Amino acid sequence: MLLGCTPSSISVSADPAPTASIVFQPTSAVAVPPTATVTAPAATTPPPSATSTPVPVPTVAPPEARANLPAPPLLAPPTAEQAPRDTDGSAAPQSRGSTPAAGPVLPGETWAAQELQRRGFVRRPGSKIVVLDPGHGGPEVGAAQGRLAEKNVNLAIARKLKALLEENGIQVLLTREADTRAFELPDALADTPRAPLRADLQARVDLANAARADLFISIHNNGSSNPAEAGTEVWYAPAHPQGDKNWLLGQEVLTGIVEQLAGAGYQAPNRGLKNGSQFRVFQGRVFPLFVLGPSRAEPRPARGITMPGVLGESLFLSNSHEAALLGQDTFQEAIALGYLQGVQRYFARGN
Numbered sequence: 001m002l003l004g005c006t007p008s009s010i011s012v013s014a015d016p017a018p019t020a021s022i023v024f025q026p027t028s029a030v031a032v033p034p035t036a037t038v039t040a041p042a043a044t045t046p047p048p049s050a051t052s053t054p055v056p057v058p059t060v061a062p063p064e065a066r067a068n069l070p071a072p073p074l075l076a077p078p079t080a081e082q083a084p085r086d087t088d089g090s091a092a093p094q095s096r097g098s099t100p101a102a103g104p105v106l107p108g109e110t111w112a113a114q115e116l117q118r119r120g121f122v123r124r125p126g127s128k129i130v131v132l133d134p135g136h137g138g139p140e141v142g143a144a145q146g147r148l149a150e151k152n153v154n155l156a157i158a159r160k161l162k163a164l165l166e167e168n169g170i171q172v173l174l175t176r177e178a179d180t181r182a183f184e185l186p187d188a189l190a191d192t193p194r195a196p197l198r199a200d201l202q203a204r205v206d207l208a209n210a211a212r213a214d215l216f217i218s219i220h221n222n223g224s225s226n227p228a229e230a231g232t233e234v235w236y237a238p239a240h241p242q243g244d245k246n247w248l249l250g251q252e253v254l255t256g257i258v259e260q261l262a263g264a265g266y267q268a269p270n271r272g273l274k275n276g277s278q279f280r281v282f283q284g285r286v287f288p289l290f291v292l293g294p295s296r297a298e299p300r301p302a303r304g305i306t307m308p309g310v311l312g313e314s315l316f317l318s319n320s321h322e323a324a325l326l327g328q329d330t331f332q333e334a335i336a337l338g339y340l341q342g343v344q345r346y347f348a349r350g351n
């Protein structure tokens, strides 16, 4: 989510800036401090290389042919302790000089390589590899509506999408496979309240890089202080070295989700592509979405994804109607099909 989930887990914002905290609680009563400015610039003119060419809609195997994965629990009691206050992934803004940010931004390449081995992940020659990143997990709830927690909805969609991609010959790695963080920072290393989340987010990026994935897709759902806000948006990083590909992937994923939701009976407002390189402006400084990589405007020493990637916000958990849809298998499936369509059309363009 954006006002709800994103700042608490995937953005980079000023560390010593409690006034910029955007707290999303399981009710619609959410106050956004006036000092917190969220930028959501519309995507600019598409790169010339990304002009649209009709690509056939991917064929999808019938549901019964799919992997029989256990459905994750959707209900989570969003206690006050779990509510995503600014526990977040807000990393300290990088100093403009050469001094690195305080805190251990773990883990690293060695950890990631060992983790892939522990999970039994072996690259399959000739296969495309897509890393799916179900947002939040464990103590990071994300947005919520009643007892419906974003972290669980994200994982449910990711599992469905994993099955769909695998049916289509694409190798998939999930950054987390259960209701946990991707990496649990030992307490002894948690020098700041945000250190565990930073380490978790860095772990997700490092796993994708270690897997030498072709794509990184972070799966989220949205939250807002305004319960009327609705619809689908996708974030991408134009400042990333592969910004053009990010744009194309984002466009295809956005189109895919909106089309598949419509096919399932819900006309989601298309909120467009959003610039993740300028996710938030605070005190005149620009902060990118962490998992989409460093921006040129605000370079960070933390490692960014080396492959194209996007972050999808399929629907709003803070909107009661959309939350009701997100709790249904049918609409989770539609969203997963939307991502599949986007990925397949992206690959079909020769990427």
Ligand SMILES: [Zn+2]
Residues within 6 Å of the ligand: 001, 002, 005, 006, 009, 135, 136, 142, 143, 150, 220, 221
């Ligand atoms: Zn989220």
